[in-house]
Amino acid sequence: MRISPAAARVNSVFEDIESSQACQLVLDANQESGRFLHYQGQRLLHFGNCSYLGLDLEPTIREAARSAIDLYGMNNSMSRTFAHIPLFEQTEAAFTENFGQPAVVTLSTTYVHLSAMPVFIAPDDAIVVDFQAHASLQMAVTLMKGYGCRVETVGHNAWKALRQRVARLSKTHEHIWYVADGVYSMFGDTIDIAAVDALMDEFPGLHLYVDDAHGAGWTGHNGSGVALDQLRHRHRTLLAFSLSKVYGCGLGGILICPNETSASQFRRTGASLIFMNPPPASMLAPALLAAQLMRTPELQQRRARLDALIRYFIAASEQRALALVDKSHTPIFFLRLGLPGDALRMGHQLLQRGFYANPVGYPAVPMRSAGLRITLTTHLHEADIDQLLDTVLALQAD
Numbered sequence: 001m002r003i004s005p006a007a008a009r010v011n012s013v014f015e016d017i018e019s020s021q022a023c024q025l026v027l028d029a030n031q032e033s034g035r036f037l038h039y040q041g042q043r044l045l046h047f048g049n050c051s052y053l054g055l056d057l058e059p060t061i062r063e064a065a066r067s068a069i070d071l072y073g074m075n076n077s078m079s080r081t082f083a084h085i086p087l088f089e090q091t092e093a094a095f096t097e098n099f100g101q102p103a104v105v106t107l108s109t110t111y112v113h114l115s116a117m118p119v120f121i122a123p124d125d126a127i128v129v130d131f132q133a134h135a136s137l138q139m140a141v142t143l144m145k146g147y148g149c150r151v152e153t154v155g156h157n158a159w160k161a162l163r164q165r166v167a168r169l170s171k172t173h174e175h176i177w178y179v180a181d182g183v184y185s186m187f188g189d190t191i192d193i194a195a196v197d198a199l200m201d202e203f204p205g206l207h208l209y210v211d212d213a214h215g216a217g218w219t220g221h222n223g224s225g226v227a228l229d230q231l232r233h234r235h236r237t238l239l240a241f242s243l244s245k246v247y248g249c250g251l252g253g254i255l256i257c258p259n260e261t262s263a264s265q266f267r268r269t270g271a272s273l274i275f276m277n278p279p280p281a282s283m284l285a286p287a288l289l290a291a292q293l294m295r296t297p298e299l300q301q302r303r304a305r306l307d308a309l310i311r312y313f314i315a316a317s318e319q320r321a322l323a324l325v326d327k328s329h330t331p332i333f334f335l336r337l338g339l340p341g342d343a344l345r346m347g348h349q350l351l352q353r354g355f356y357a358n359p360v361g362y363p364a365v366p367m368r369s370a371g372l373r374i375t376l377t378t379h380l381h382e383a384d385i386d387q388l389l390d391t392v393l394a395l396q397a398d
């Protein structure tokens with residue numbers, strides 16, 4: 001059967017991937033330590049994990065999932081709208097306390113986008129999406145185009161261009177949405193909240209829809225991330241984030257709403273909340289615990305440890321004159337190498353030397369911006385960073 005031109009472009013990258021032995025790795029069954037990825041009997045230092053605070057392996061979180069299965073079973077195969085277990089309200093209350101605004105839990109971040117946009121964005125609204133916004137956001141705005149919204153793409157963090165678009169669209173549209181990431185998942189740079197706030201001051205019809213999957217949890221007040229924590233115009237903002245990264249739950253997404261009215265409208269009308277199987281107890285119970293953990297001194301220690309590792313990584317890469325795409329204080333760094341084949345080659349050579357980092361290519365980044373994505377978690381040590389950077393430098397020199 002023929003495939004679409006867009007799929008064919010992605011498929012061509014996969015032809016390289018299949019011969020590279022650097023992606024689609026089938027890992028060993030034992031993945032206990034967090035510091036290492038176990039692959040074909042080898043221990044690889046793990047620089048590809050987004051559980052930045054190490055909660056993925058936290059024993060109490062894992063125990064919460066097990067106990068929830070014992071109590072509620074594997075699955076409550078009935079829409080939340082019909083009936084649901086009390087873990088929904090408990091989990092949402094815990095995140096509401098952390099963020100200071102109502103939280104609604106769903107199966108995944110992508111489902112938050114696909115469900116929230118059709119509820120809060122009307123067909124006569126305009127959407128301006130950042131060029132580097134996550135694929136899940138791009139998918140959701142494409143859906144909104146089908147509903148009749150005017151959708152435009154703007155350069156990445158291009159505030160002057162965004163201002164021009166908003167000024168022009170304000171003449172024809174009462175509501176305009178800027179759709180962006182909080183922490184960008186590939187290059188690790190961030191949204192400029194002061195710039196967004198200034199535009200929202202100037203244009204009262206401007207709204208923000210932000211995905212802070214990689215910012216929530218490890219930074220901001222009680223883990224409220226890079227976006228909402230500093231934003232003044234919270235009442236014109238929707239914030240989505242993931243429970244499967246920092247929160248270590250393996251599944252789940254949250255929408256933070258401006259007020260209780262919006263939250264209950266979302267619960268009543270969001271497609272994934274009314275038509276789909278609800279999140280299982282084995283996800284909700286760990287999410288509740290992770291949300292409560294955000295307010296503990298133990299978590300502050302983990303955050304301090306991650307901050308120290310981020311600072312160490314930036315200093316160590318500067319010392320070695322390693323050209324990272326961006327040096328924002330986040331746990332994600334990206335070394336641009338060129339075409340997808342260059343990234344796959346580097347990924348494979350690192351595997352052979354005992355390291356794992358994500359070789360990333362199109363469509364996650366533009367075709368000629370393939371490279372190595374390096375993520376930091378509290379499982380790692382400073383010496384691990386030195387070893388990785390020295391090895392990357394030696395490979396680049398070859």
Ligand SMILES: Cc1ncc(COP(=O)(O)O)c(C=O)c1O
Nearest residue numbers: 108109110134136185211213242
């Ligand atoms: C920024 C961002 N948003 C959304 C997603 C998708 O999350 P989910 O699997 O919860 O739908 C990801 C996944 O990696 C992501 O990096």
